[in-house]
Amino acid sequence: MPSKKRQIGSGKNLEGAMPTVQDQIEQIRHNLQHQAQSINLPSPSLEKWRYVLPSTFTKMAEYLEKKTSVKEDRFVLDQLSHDKIEIYFDGKQLIIPKHLKQAGVIVQPILSSNIEQVKLQQLLCYLKNVSSSPEEWLTRYNAGQFVNGLFIHVPSSYKSDTPICIKLSGSTQKFQNWCHLIDAASHANTSILIDALGADESWHNQVFHYNLSADAHLQVYNISTGQKDSLLTQHHLASLEDSASFLMSSLIKGSGFVRQQTTIDLRGNHASCNVTGMHLTQEKQQHHYVTTVNHLCPNTQSEQTFKGILKHTHKLNDEKIARASFLGKIYIAPQAIKTEAHQSYKALLLAPEAGIYAKPELEIYADDVKCSHGTATGAIDEDMLFYLMSRGFSHEMAATLITAGFLEEITNKIPEGLLRQSFLSPISL
Amino acid sequence: MTNIVLDIQNLHVMRDGKKILDGLNLSITEGSLDAIMGPNGSGKSTLSYVIAGHPNYQVTQGTISYLGQNLLNMSVDERARAGIFLGFQYPIEIPGVSISHFLRLIYNSRSRQLGEKEVDSFTFLKKLKELRLQLGISEDMMSRSLNAGFSGGEKKKLEMLQMVLLRPTIAILDEADSGLDIDALKIVASTINQQRQQSKSIVLITHYKRLLTYTVPDKIHIMSKGKIVKTGNQDLALQLEEKGYDKVIKAPIAGSV
Ligand SMILES: Nc1ncnc2c1ncn2[C@@H]1O[C@H](COP(=O)(O)OP(=O)(O)OP(=O)(O)O)[C@@H](O)[C@H]1O
Numbered sequence: 001m002p003s004k005k006r007q008i009g010s011g012k013n014l015e016g017a018m019p020t021v022q023d024q025i026e027q028i029r030h031n032l033q034h035q036a037q038s039i040n041l042p043s044p045s046l047e048k049w050r051y052v053l054p055s056t057f058t059k060m061a062e063y064l065e066k067k068t069s070v071k072e073d074r075f076v077l078d079q080l081s082h083d084k085i086e087i088y089f090d091g092k093q094l095i096i097p098k099h100l101k102q103a104g105v106i107v108q109p110i111l112s113s114n115i116e117q118v119k120l121q122q123l124l125c126y127l128k129n130v131s132s133s134p135e136e137w138l139t140r141y142n143a144g145q146f147v148n149g150l151f152i153h154v155p156s157s158y159k160s161d162t163p164i165c166i167k168l169s170g171s172t173q174k175f176q177n178w179c180h181l182i183d184a185a186s187h188a189n190t191s192i193l194i195d196a197l198g199a200d201e202s203w204h205n206q207v208f209h210y211n212l213s214a215d216a217h218l219q220v221y222n223i224s225t226g227q228k229d230s231l232l233t234q235h236h237l238a239s240l241e242d243s244a245s246f247l248m249s250s251l252i253k254g255s256g257f258v259r260q261q262t263t264i265d266l267r268g269n270h271a272s273c274n275v276t277g278m279h280l281t282q283e284k285q286q287h288h289y290v291t292t293v294n295h296l297c298p299n300t301q302s303e304q305t306f307k308g309i310l311k312h313t314h315k316l317n318d319e320k321i322a323r324a325s326f327l328g329k330i331y332i333a334p335q336a337i338k339t340e341a342h343q344s345y346k347a348l349l350l351a352p353e354a355g356i357y358a359k360p361e362l363e364i365y366a367d368d369v370k371c372s373h374g375t376a377t378g379a380i381d382e383d384m385l386f387y388l389m390s391r392g393f394s395h396e397m398a399a400t401l402i403t404a405g406f407l408e409e410i411t412n413k414i415p416e417g418l419l420r421q422s423f424l425s426p427i428s429l
Numbered sequence: 430m431t432n433i434v435l436d437i438q439n440l441h442v443m444r445d446g447k448k449i450l451d452g453l454n455l456s457i458t459e460g461s462l463d464a465i466m467g468p469n470g471s472g473k474s475t476l477s478y479v480i481a482g483h484p485n486y487q488v489t490q491g492t493i494s495y496l497g498q499n500l501l502n503m504s505v506d507e508r509a510r511a512g513i514f515l516g517f518q519y520p521i522e523i524p525g526v527s528i529s530h531f532l533r534l535i536y537n538s539r540s541r542q543l544g545e546k547e548v549d550s551f552t553f554l555k556k557l558k559e560l561r562l563q564l565g566i567s568e569d570m571m572s573r574s575l576n577a578g579f580s581g582g583e584k585k586k587l588e589m590l591q592m593v594l595l596r597p598t599i600a601i602l603d604e605a606d607s608g609l610d611i612d613a614l615k616i617v618a619s620t621i622n623q624q625r626q627q628s629k630s631i632v633l634i635t636h637y638k639r640l641l642t643y644t645v646p647d648k649i650h651i652m653s654k655g656k657i658v659k660t661g662n663q664d665l666a667l668q669l670e671e672k673g674y675d676k677v678i679k680a681p682i683a684g685s686v
């Protein structure tokens with residue numbers, strides 16, 4: 001197995017010569033790794049971490065301390081309409097479905113001896129811009145430590161409704177950092193389904209960076225259904241040029257702790273994004289959504305719709321009840337006139353005690369913008385329960401129907417077919 | 430002797446500390462059509478909720494037996510599965526629950542209980558179409574959410590459709606006729622008549638004698654201040670229309686049972 005060192009540093013660094021892109025990448029990562037040694041874990045005093053239980057930071061600290069060595073990364077890549085092709089890779093080989101290859105789609109490990117200029121440029125650009133804010137410590141940590149990830153390049157000519165499906169299965173590693181770069185060339189149009197299955201007693205810290213050139217359209221469907229004791233932290237960062245559109249739809253169910261952060265930069269005129277998310281949170285689980293949409297250009301549009309279900313059966317102490325939060329920020333830069341931004345979060349509580357937190361944040365510096373936000377949480381409607389039960393449904397089934405109906409505003413937007421099946425199968429009906 | 434399906438004795442019911450039913454007696458026999466009329470606020474809907482098992486009403490005294498069982502010990506869904514149907518005065522809107530999906534679920538689960546075969550979606554849609562046409566329910570309603578944004582009349586028709594699909598032993602229809610146009614009224618009446626032919630019992634709560642001219646009840650009960658104060662035949666509805674509740678209630682018993 002090639003060492004990490006060789007993978008990154010295969011470029012030669014001749015005395016006096018301009019450092020190659022690879023060398024620059026290696027240098028940045030080296031610095032980041034060095035910084036990570038003195039990294040301070042965040043605390044709930046940081047705005048973007050305010051709703052995370054203190055015990056979670058303790059757990060994270062334990063993982064960081066005894067982080068195990070790099071052993072094996074396992075990806076499964078398949079396209080839903082085709083036979084599943086499993087790709088195990090440990091730095092050796094990645095088999096791409098033939099039709100993707102023929103269409104010019106590049107899929108390869110981000111750290112490999114396989115040098116694609118487009119990949120290196122993307123990676124360098126990403127690393128150079130990693131935020132140094134203490135709130136983004138995990139993303140920064142990931143940038144230095146990630147052991148691998150996928151690079152996907154979707155060429156201009158590629159337009160397909162069939163999603164490329166990435167399953168990130170649990171590996172033997174307790175604590176693993178992955179970084180994925182997805183690059184959509186101008187006019188490309190594709191969907192990606194990400195299925196993160198965290199293994200028990202593990203912490204997966206994943207970063208996804210999406211780069212959308214002008215007129216590119218990317219739809220990302222992201223499911224997290226980890227084992228009950230697993231930790232999952234994700235940061236999805238998207239950057240959009242003129243008239244690009246980015247759709248992201250997430251479902252969080254399972255795992256002990258999930259924090260999904262999404263940061264979208266609308267950098268081009270008429271760029272637009274539509275971000276939706278659901279969480280189904282039960283006893284002892286924590287699910288946190290943190291989103292930021294930055295409107296940096298005129299005529300940009302964003303829509304955020306989040307819905308959650310919270311359920312626990314007992315009155316318990318704070319550490320044990322289900323807990324979920326939504327922190328949503330809309331930033332509109334002074335130059336971003338004629339911008340439209342909407343955000344809503346609604347939660348349905350099937351629990352005697354609430355454990356739900358929501359905080360919208362608006363920073364608007366431009367005139368002539370349309371902006372709205374709203375949050376609502378409420379218990380399940382008793383009259384609805386009574387009505388359905390009077391038709392013969394058990395209490396549980398009635399609640400399930402109401403719950404599914406509550407989420408329908410989001411679920412009905414998921415395209416029909418296999419994608420819908422995969423995406424919605426965790427919502428049992 | 431005719432079989433008694435539902436027998437209510439001396440029923441006292443409170444809600445939020447307020448006494449609403451006050452010693453109500455009512456017996457419903459198999460295959461009969463009983464109408465309950467009464468002023469606003471007399472407790473008609475309350476009675477229907479209590480029969481269906483609404484958790485917010487406290488029965489402080491009295492009994493309800495259904496086919497010999499103690500109904501008050503049964504949960505809402507158990508009562509429904511035992512064959513009690515409540516057509517709501519104000520059907521509840523449930524966003525995001527598709528009507529056709531919902532209807533198939535209730536139809537098939539009822540079939541299972543009755544020991545009949547469940548049907549596939551094709552067969553069900555065929556059946557649904559037939560009933561839809563009979564009840565004058567448009568097709569596009571079927572793809573919408575349950576009751577959401579429906580007109581008053583549309584909601585009432587949908588309640589009737591649910592009744593037919595659920596094949597209850599007894600149906601309590603709370604103002605099934607309010608908000609219906611004349612054609613719809615006749616359709617509802619004929620649906621009720623079909624149920625009667627299958628010896629299902631129907632309790633019709635209504636304010637108007639109009640529906641009762643299309644489907645003639647066996648008995649008319651007048652309810653006032655939480656109890657049944659008078660029981661009679663079709664004449665009673667006529668008297669009410671002419672004289673109003675006050676006089677009829679106070680009048681000496683005429684044609685009472
Ligand atoms: N939650 C409540 N708290 C107090 N009083 C209530 C409550 N719910 C109902 N009531 C009262 O109980 C009485 C009976 O109401 P109900 O709805 O049963 O009347 P009704 O006979 O169906 O009237 P209508 O003909 O207008 O439909 C009314 O006076 C009503 O205000």
Ligand SMILES: [Mg+2]
Pocket residue numbers: 473474475518603
């Ligand atoms: Mg009423």
